[in-house]
Amino acid sequence: MTEKVKITWNGKQIEAVKGSNLLQAALDNGEQVAHYCYHAGLSIAGVCRMCMVEQDGVPRPFPACNATCGDGMVVRNDTPKIKAAVEATLQFHLVNHPLDCPVCDQAGECGLQDYYMKYGQYDSQMIDKKVHKEKVQDIGKNVMLDAERCILCSRCTRFTSEVTKTNELGILNRGDHAEINVNENLKNDYAQNLVDICPVGALTSKDFRFKQRVWFLEEVHTTCIGCETGCSVKVSQNKHGSYRVKPVFDETVNGHWMCDDGRQIYKHVSSPTRLQNASENLNGLFVPADESKIVELVKGKKAKFILSTSLTNQEYANFFASIKGSKAEVALYTLPTMGAEFDGILKRGDKNANLRGAVKAFEAAGFDHSSAGLDKMLNGISSSDIVYVVVPEILYNEDHFNTLLKKIEKASTRIALTPGETLSTMKVFNYLLPVPSFLEKEGEIVNFQGNTRKLAAGLSYGETTKDISYYGKWVNV
């Protein structure tokens, strides 16, 4: 049903699909409507009563989230009656809400703060004390619950019943003693989405807890490289580091959500143990080395390259273009499958973010990308070779990678190009070279659907190069 209808919203003509949600139609057209319980990815609850509108011919205001678009509707939400209704509703929401803003992580992106400044600004009429509920509850899966701050919009309970279908959260008790809580701790793999959809500070992230204030952060809209799904995400960061990953709505891939594993992908980028500059292995201890010295050392020797699947299409293309005509051997290290192939929502077992891009580039250049090709190269390593290993950005299974490292021990010089932390097993390498992480480079990757997903460059933390032909440079020397 894609029949378009015309609605008059505050005297302005907007177009919407007939029978679609009135609130969503207004939001899509850039109209400002206060709402807490409505979320495009969840069912309609109609409990917060903030999105009230008036329609011509209808005697009373009604919530827009529970109305559908019909032809010729004349709707307003800027009348004094609606403003009074929203303010009164907001007063009720804030009756038992504690004054926690200085200690609350949500401050700065809180629905209550925003709407109080916009629609409220009243003096409290309450003479009674606020109802006290339990604070600082760890309900598992990196989620912290503060029952006092909750306004009972029921987004979180709907999320656990509709999206993950695990039903951990529920609203207990009645009246002003009503609160959300868990029967047993959260057990689903999408629990961090609860933090995102909570319009107030009732559910906050334990990982992000008290690390930064949100107004110090800038967001970079990029793509998750945690698995082959390639969810659209934004990473919050400032000059001190990266702090969190949140999903961005993308209809074609991830919708509104992302998995908890994907929330961890930022960690190596600004980690204090991340490799900052070219390093040399001195009896197991890595000390800074001069990159030009390494260039001198490897000059004229046969290069064997093991690429990872977390590079961008542009990096692969550049690499293969620059090694054309050289005798270098190239193979592809693919990460092993972790868990189920597909968990039914978003998460996929194949953790190779850009396997399709890599395969395409290998085939175009005439190299073998299969694991047999990798084995063949590993078996053929002689003591005169120089082996380069591009370390995968996220190693879910370090043991699997370590078996690869054992096989390259025969080579005379072993060089790692790593975008992440220096692991203890990296002692097998003679030299370590820092390369940009996914957050520091622009480019494209191809996800499991074959869709091209964009990586965006945010702030840079290491002294890594911005040159995407960096990988190819090591073959040319």
Next chain:
Amino acid sequence: MILKADLYKAHGFFKGTYLGLKLTIITMVKNLFGVEKRMTLNYPEEKYFYSDRFKGKHVLTVKEDGTLRCTSCMLCSTYCPAQCIHIVAADDSDKEVEKAPVSFEIEMLRCVFCGFCEEACPVDAIRLTNEYEMAGHAEQEWVADHHELAFRKSLNGGRGIQSTVDDKDRLKLRL
């Protein structure tokens, strides 16, 4: 140097000199015999007293139990025009407190003593005092940590200054 040649021409050398130094000599005589109060102090033996509104060295107030009043909401460091306040927040074991600073540092050399931090603070945790003597040598001395800001000797002998709004009062009222 401006020599008023006219004075010598009109009055001769001695009278001209006297006329030139007239005000200085009168003030000196007045000060010698205590007719007029001197404007200068014999610092550092004598000290000037600034009013409590003077914006001098910062102080972090403490609660009754002697811990920092600061909840590390970061409003002061957000508001600070010199960006000289650095706070690291962490979980507090007390659920009623929830968030407390593990480190609170002010770069004294960067600070412009505008008092915005005092204004921004929602809990009366930071104040500017009338302490104006801040001399030191190495640059490192100029980063004041929370031990110095809250518990230096000049503040009740190291016990700190009590905050006017305490958590207990706030929780009692439940407003």
